[in-house]
Amino acid sequence: MDQTVKDVVAPSSDHRSVVIMEEKRHQITKNFRAAKAISACKRPRQSNPSSPHSRNGDSACTKVQKHQFQDPPVRKLLHSETRTSFRLPSFDHGHIDLSPSDECIVKLDERFSPIRTRVPLSEISTNLFPTNSVFERSDSSTVVRGSDCFPPVIKTFGCSVNIGVPVLPSSSYLDDEFDDSFFREIDEICNKSSDEKIIKSMTLATELHLSSRIKLGDENVGIEANKMVGDGKCTDLFIENYREEKQNSIDNSTSSAPRQYLDYWEKLNDRQREAACSDINTPLMIMAGPGSGKTSTMVGRVLMLLNEGVSPSNILAMTFTTAAASEMRGRIGAVVGKAVANELPISTFHSFSLQLCRSHAEKLGRTAEFLIYGHGQQRRAIIEAFRLYDNQKKDEENYEKQQNSPTIESFKERSKKWEKFITQAKACGKSHDDYRKNGDELGATILANYNNILRSCNALDYHDFILCSVKLLTDFQEVFVECQSSWKAIVVDEFQDTSSMQYKLLKLLASHNRITVIGDDDQSIFSFNGADICAFDSFREDFQIYKEVRLTINYRSTRSIVEAASSLIQHNSKRCQSNSAVTYNSCGDKITVKECHNDAAECAFVVDKIMQITSCSSSSKISFGDIAILYRKQVTGKAFQQAFRERKIPFNIHGVAFYRKKVIKTIIALLNTTLPSYSDTMARQSFKALLPVDKEEKKKLENTVSWQQPMTFFEPKAQLSQGRKVLSTLDMLSKLVRRVRN
Numbered sequence: 001m002d003q004t005v006k007d008v009v010a011p012s013s014d015h016r017s018v019v020i021m022e023e024k025r026h027q028i029t030k031n032f033r034a035a036k037a038i039s040a041c042k043r044p045r046q047s048n049p050s051s052p053h054s055r056n057g058d059s060a061c062t063k064v065q066k067h068q069f070q071d072p073p074v075r076k077l078l079h080s081e082t083r084t085s086f087r088l089p090s091f092d093h094g095h096i097d098l099s100p101s102d103e104c105i106v107k108l109d110e111r112f113s114p115i116r117t118r119v120p121l122s123e124i125s126t127n128l129f130p131t132n133s134v135f136e137r138s139d140s141s142t143v144v145r146g147s148d149c150f151p152p153v154i155k156t157f158g159c160s161v162n163i164g165v166p167v168l169p170s171s172s173y174l175d176d177e178f179d180d181s182f183f184r185e186i187d188e189i190c191n192k193s194s195d196e197k198i199i200k201s202m203t204l205a206t207e208l209h210l211s212s213r214i215k216l217g218d219e220n221v222g223i224e225a226n227k228m229v230g231d232g233k234c235t236d237l238f239i240e241n242y243r244e245e246k247q248n249s250i251d252n253s254t255s256s257a258p259r260q261y262l263d264y265w266e267k268l269n270d271r272q273r274e275a276a277c278s279d280i281n282t283p284l285m286i287m288a289g290p291g292s293g294k295t296s297t298m299v300g301r302v303l304m305l306l307n308e309g310v311s312p313s314n315i316l317a318m319t320f321t322t323a324a325a326s327e328m329r330g331r332i333g334a335v336v337g338k339a340v341a342n343e344l345p346i347s348t349f350h351s352f353s354l355q356l357c358r359s360h361a362e363k364l365g366r367t368a369e370f371l372i373y374g375h376g377q378q379r380r381a382i383i384e385a386f387r388l389y390d391n392q393k394k395d396e397e398n399y400e401k402q403q404n405s406p407t408i409e410s411f412k413e414r415s416k417k418w419e420k421f422i423t424q425a426k427a428c429g430k431s432h433d434d435y436r437k438n439g440d441e442l443g444a445t446i447l448a449n450y451n452n453i454l455r456s457c458n459a460l461d462y463h464d465f466i467l468c469s470v471k472l473l474t475d476f477q478e479v480f481v482e483c484q485s486s487w488k489a490i491v492v493d494e495f496q497d498t499s500s501m502q503y504k505l506l507k508l509l510a511s512h513n514r515i516t517v518i519g520d521d522d523q524s525i526f527s528f529n530g531a532d533i534c535a536f537d538s539f540r541e542d543f544q545i546y547k548e549v550r551l552t553i554n555y556r557s558t559r560s561i562v563e564a565a566s567s568l569i570q571h572n573s574k575r576c577q578s579n580s581a582v583t584y585n586s587c588g589d590k591i592t593v594k595e596c597h598n599d600a601a602e603c604a605f606v607v608d609k610i611m612q613i614t615s616c617s618s619s620s621k622i623s624f625g626d627i628a629i630l631y632r633k634q635v636t637g638k639a640f641q642q643a644f645r646e647r648k649i650p651f652n653i654h655g656v657a658f659y660r661k662k663v664i665k666t667i668i669a670l671l672n673t674t675l676p677s678y679s680d681t682m683a684r685q686s687f688k689a690l691l692p693v694d695k696e697e698k699k700k701l702e703n704t705v706s707w708q709q710p711m712t713f714f715e716p717k718a719q720l721s722q723g724r725k726v727l728s729t730l731d732m733l734s735k736l737v738r739r740v741r742n
């Protein structure tokens with residue numbers, strides 16, 4: 001490494017050194033015009049006052065002849081408290097003002113022009129004053145008497161004078177007087193310049209290297225490029241070229257895609273296609289309004305991944321609900337066939353994380369069969385955490401106070417409040433230490449107690465799945481490597497509903513950059529569960545080279561609906577960016593808002609309305625099948641079902657019908673096992689539903705049981721923890737039957 005580079009990489013710690021390296025001198029004159037003013041200030045001209053150089057130029061600086069000045073004790077002056085002016089009697093053109101400040105201010109006599117000549121650095125250690133000059137105090141000022149070759153420039157120094165010095169001291173003044181901050185400034189400027197040059201050349205080299213790798217089709221180049229941009233080592237031009245280069249290679253590869261893929265992409269609009277078919281190694285963010293073809297674009301994106309050679313089993317698609325997962329699988333299956341679609345691991349965040357935690361449970365201090373604490377157990381664990389906390393407190397307080405122990409009701413009351421606290425803490429990934437640091441001792445203790453309870457019960461709650469998955473990926477390299485090789489591409493639906501921990505998990509999984517997120521900040525509905533729409537901003541920050549596409553055309557709704565929704569949503573204060581949805585659909589009917597006093601009135605209104613619109617004799621007659629009813633709770637649905645039956649209106653219930661629900665099917669199967677017409681199918685079904693093991697294990701166990709003998713499941717129910725819901729329903733039923741009998 002040559003000295004220049006050495007200096008840039010590891011600048012000398014001794015900035016005070018007055019010995020300037022040859023190279024630096026070279027840099028000063030060559031590189032930095034800015035240094036001129038500073039250096040010139042310190043170097044009076046070597047010419048006499050009549051010299052033409054002393055009259056031209058605009059610099060307020062002159063060069064001083066080396067042996068013409070005596071050394072004023074500037075170091076001493078600098079430390080003196082008294083502020084004094086130096087007056088130059090022989091050339092009374094101005095005065096030298098020495099203030100406590102370090103700055104050098106030059107007040108130039110108007111009759112003398114500043115000098116342009118630049119002084120070589122070799123002359124920097126010259127005296128500023130003639131050697132035969134004397135300092136003399138006159139009134140409040142000290143006067144410098146100098147030789148006749150004293151330059152006709154008056155300098156004002158930002159320092160104070162040691163008043164008691166009558167004569168300029170020894171020749172060592174040169175070093176003492178010279179303010180070496182001057183060198184420091186020059187050094188800094190030079191170093192900065194060299195730094196910039198080096199960074200520039202390094203950036204260029206990096207860019208050339210990355211560009212050649214893009215041409216060679218290196219898919220990992222995106223990760224490095226992203227990092228370089230993050231570190232400010234790539235130029236905007238490079239990023240633009242990078243994108244262009246990538247797009248060209250994509251256009252080539254999509255043109256040779258299978259016919260059905262091409263047909264599918266063909267049906268998408270330009271923006272949808274642009275998103276679906278963009279480079280798979282560039283992180284992609286799709287902002288999509290409702291009904292704008294989000295799912296359609298996601299399907300197109302999966303096709304692109306398949307087309308680029310990613311195996312279906314290596315594409316991890318994350319959705320928030322199982323309904324969304326099956327919708328996506330169905331749509332993909334329609335293009336690529338059911339077999340391929342079934343290979344795609346489409347999963348919710350929780351089921352994905354649960355699998356990961358089960359596979360590496362021992363790393364989390366659990367066994368693979370750890371329990372999952374749902375809402376009820378979570379609350380009980382919180383109550384227990386409080387009990388522990390209260391016991392701790394009791395130990396610290398006196399016996400009398402112990403007599404007023406809190407009741408179970410008060411624990412329950414508090415637990416409701418703290419459930420929210422635990423949820424938020426886990427969604428943000430905060431530990432009890434974080435709360436302790438913020439002075440929240442109670443919060444820290446409850447959280448710590450809660451976590452200890454779960455650990456000692458070999459349990460995790462739903463939030464733990466995500467937290468623990470993040471921990472596994474960050475703390476265990478082998479887990480990270482395993483995930484990177486298993487999940488070569490990630491596609492995330494409803495991105496607006498990801499919590500900050502879920503985002504962290506995604507970021508880790510997508511370290512290869514092959515990630516597509518799709519969402520709409522206006523549709524975030526999981527904030528109660530820790531969802532954080534800032535995930536969009538985090539994505540933009542974390543993946544510096546990324547592509548963003550906005551889908552704004554609504555294909556589903558009439559213009560009245562789109563406009564009403566847009567005008568309503570614009571009041572949202574926490575929108576990331578405004579997405580103005582548009583539609584080319586017709587205006588449609590106006591929206592009617594009807595206020596009803598109760599469920600029955602609501603139901604009656606809806607039924608009347610249905611009868612009215614279906615009995616219209618217009619050409620565009622609406623049939624029952626064209627009408628949908630949305631309700632918030634299943635209970636409300638029951639009222640509608642009853643009303644429809646009474647009015648003979650045919651209807652279908654979307655979602656899982658009552659008798660098709662797993663729990664209901666199991667109860668029916670269980671009840672069937674008690675009938676004389678016992679069938680082993682019912683027994684098998686009940687047995688499998690009640691076993692607390694996974695599918696594979698159930699199959700194995702099923703084969704070990706003899707189904708010849710009739711079997712009833714009512715006796716061993718206490719042992720079958722997994723069938724809790726079924727058993728409690730049965731319990732309720734038996735109580736009901738007893739009550740009816742009585």
Ligand SMILES: Nc1ncnc2c1ncn2[C@@H]1O[C@H](COP(=O)(O)OP(=O)(O)OP(=O)(O)O)[C@@H](O)[C@H]1O
Binds near residue numbers: 294555
């Ligand atoms: N480019 C298009 N041209 C015509 N119709 C389209 C286009 N894209 C989507 N659609 C139609 O718009 C409707 C909504 O599409 P899709 O379900 O993909 O949207 P979405 O954004 O997922 O909806 P949601 O609001 O439920 O999330 C569907 O009927 C679909 O066929």
